[in-house]
Each structure stands twice: as structure tokens, then as C-alpha cells.
Amino acid sequence: MPSNEQRRQAAKRKLERQLTRRAERAKRRRIWGVSITVMVVVAAVGLVYWLVNLGPEEGEAATNPTDTPPAENTTDGACGFKEAPEEQSEKKPGLPEDPAETPSTGTVKVLLKTSQGDIPVTLDRAKAPCTVQSIEHLVQSKFYDGTTCHRLTSSEGLKVLQCGDPLGTGGGGPGYTIPDELPTDLKQGPAGPDGSPSVIYPRGALAMANAGPNTGGSQFFLVYGDSTLAPNYTVFGSVEAPGLATIDKVAAGGITPGPNGEQDGTPKLPVSIETAAVQ
Structure with a gap:
């Protein structure tokens, strides 16, 4: 039979266990209370942010005129x-006329x-009506007068003289761009190392x-030897025989090499377009 001291010790241990359980329950209630409060605050902040930033879905028109x-x-x-x-240039030809039906037949002679x-060329509306519309506008605006042909290439697969940049650096243009009108009738060339197609200009x-x-603007290139390129360049006309003779002379004069190698740079015989005129 337990003594009075044993009963007191047992009662004390029971009381200590009860106090410990009560403390643990109180601690859990405090943790839950803090967690719930944090979740409520986060939800409220998220709701406010969503309301403040609410706008039209992608592709929908904005309803606020200021937006x-x-x-x-x-x-x-x-x-x-x-x-x-x-585009940085002192030449400001303005935008070409753009009728609802762009002329798509006939040719334009330009000298x-x-x-x-002299380099006489023929622009062909059937090949690229929008491009011809733009080039004729630039010629009539005297945009090309006083510009240089800044690039000459002479590699086996690329033989061109590039002109039409008012800056003479390869980075200038007329202040607007022309939509592509890519060729579909050029002879197919060899596939690239990655299997990409090429054509013969x-x-x-x-x-x-x-x-x-x-991104076409005012710069164009005149092909003096069959050139293999991706079909990414609008063909809008042709160079007449006397013009090819002039370009052949320039090509024979050689190249001052640029960053792309000895066969790509500026012509050693400087070429500037003194005037361009519709004939």
C-alpha cells in the first residue's frame, strides 16, 4: 500500500504532465493563429495587386483611351x-504613294x-510591284543623287556591287521599309551545310x-556574276548590258578588304551615283 509520500509524488507527476499538455496545446493554437493571419494578409495583398493591375488579355484592345x-x-x-x-540620314524622301491597287505591269527605265x-537598269513591276513603287519614288525624290556604292564582293559564290546607302556605311536607309516580294522563279542552288535552300541570283x-x-529600304545590289544566296532578297529588275560593262570595270579594279575578308570590301575604283533619273 503506497505511503502518503508516494501518493504526493504521483499526484505531482500527474499535474506536471497535465501542465505540459496544456502548454503544448496553447503553443499549437498560437502557431495556427499566426499562420491563418499570414495567409489572410497574403490573400488580401494578392487581391489588391490583381485589382490594381487588371487589364485586357493579350490580343484584346485596351478600353481606356489613354492606355x-x-x-x-x-x-x-x-x-x-x-x-x-x-534610321539616321539627312535625306528625307517621305513615304511613297501607296494606292489600293499597286501597279503590277510594265517596266520603268532608270539611268x-x-x-x-553609266549603269542603265530596268525595273520590272511584275516581279516586285511594291519595291518598284518605292524605288521609283526614291529616284524621283533625288534620294540616290550623291550616294556611294559602298560594297563590292568577288568570291566564287557572291559577285555583287551594293549601292543605295545615303550614309555609305551599309547602315543607312530612306526612313521606311518595304515588304518582301521574294523570288519564286530562280534556279535552285546547292543546299547549305545545315540543309537550308539556296538559289542562283x-x-x-x-x-x-x-x-x-x-527590312528592305533603299539599298540594292547589282549582280555581275552568278551568285548563290538564300532566297531572301527581292529581285525587282535587271541591269542592262552597258551597266554590266561598267560594273565589270569596277570589279576588275579590285577591292579594299573589309572585316569580311579580302573578297568583300569597298571598290578600289570609287563608285558614286552622281544622278539617278527615270528615262
Whole structure:
């Protein structure tokens, strides 16, 4: 039979266990209370953020006139010439006329009088109506007068003279871009190392230079020897025989090498377009 001291010790231990359980329950209640409070605050902050930043879904028009993004500066006709104000040039020809139906038949004769001789070319509306519309506009605006042909290449697969940059650096343009009108009738060339297609731009072809899709402006290249390129350059006409003779003379004069190697640089015989005129 337990003594009084044993009963007191047993009662004390029982009381200590009860106090410990009560403390643990109180601690759990405090933890749950803090957690719930934090979740409520986070939810409230998230709701406020969502309401403040609520806007139209991607592709939907904004309903607040002050939030409406500015429209792209493009012409309203069939070609949709697009302004490129980032281009730096003192020549400002403005945008070409852009009728609802761009003329797509007939040719335009243009004479490039250069420091190395005449280069007559024929622009073909059927090949690239928007490009011809733009080039004729630039010629009539005297945009090409006083510009240089800044690049000559002479490699086995690329023989071109590039002109039309008002800066003479390869980075200038008319302040707008022309949509691509890519050729579909050129002879197929060998596939690239990665299997990419190529075509042959034949001797006498007149084509637009560009820096990527739909970035053509005023720069063009005159092909004096069959050249293998990706089909990414608009062909908009041809170089006449007297013009090819002038370019052959320039090519025979050699190249001052540029960063792309000995066969790509500036012509040693400087070529400047003194005047360009529709005939």
C-alpha cells in the first residue's frame, strides 16, 4: 500500500504532465493563429495587386483611351510601307504613294550616272510591284543623287556591287521599309551545310539588300556574276548590258578588304551615283 509520500509524488507527476499538455496545446493554437493571419494578409495583398493591375488579355484592345498603344506608322494601301524613324540620314524622301491597287505591269527605265560610267537598269513591276513603287519614288525624290556604292564582293559564290546607302556605311536607309516580294522563279542552288535552300541570283539581276525579313529600304545590289544566296532578297529588275560593262570595270579594279575578308570590301575604283533619273 503506497505511503502518503508516494501518493504526493504521483499526484505531482500527474499535474506536471497535465501542465505540459496544456502548454503544448496553447503553443499549437498560437502557431495556427499566426499562420491563418499570414495567409489572410497574403490573400488580401494578392487581391489588391490583381485589382490594381487588371487589364485586357493579350490580343484584346485596351478600353481606356489613354492606355491604347500608338498605331504603327504605315501607309494604308496595298504595300503598307512602314516608317523607320531610327534610321539616321539627312535625306528625307517621305513615304511613297501607296494606292489600293499597286501597279503590277510594265517596266520603268532608270539611268544611274556614276563616277565610273553609266549603269542603265530596268525595273520590272511584275516581279516586285511594291519595291518598284518605292524605288521609283526614291529616284524621283533625288534620294540616290550623291550616294556611294559602298560594297563590292568577288568570291566564287557572291559577285555583287551594293549601292543605295545615303550614309555609305551599309547602315543607312530612306526612313521606311518595304515588304518582301521574294523570288519564286530562280534556279535552285546547292543546299547549305545545315540543309537550308539556296538559289542562283544570275548575272544582271537587280535585287534589294536587307537586314532580315521585311527590312528592305533603299539599298540594292547589282549582280555581275552568278551568285548563290538564300532566297531572301527581292529581285525587282535587271541591269542592262552597258551597266554590266561598267560594273565589270569596277570589279576588275579590285577591292579594299573589309572585316569580311579580302573578297568583300569597298571598290578600289570609287563608285558614286552622281544622278539617278527615270528615262
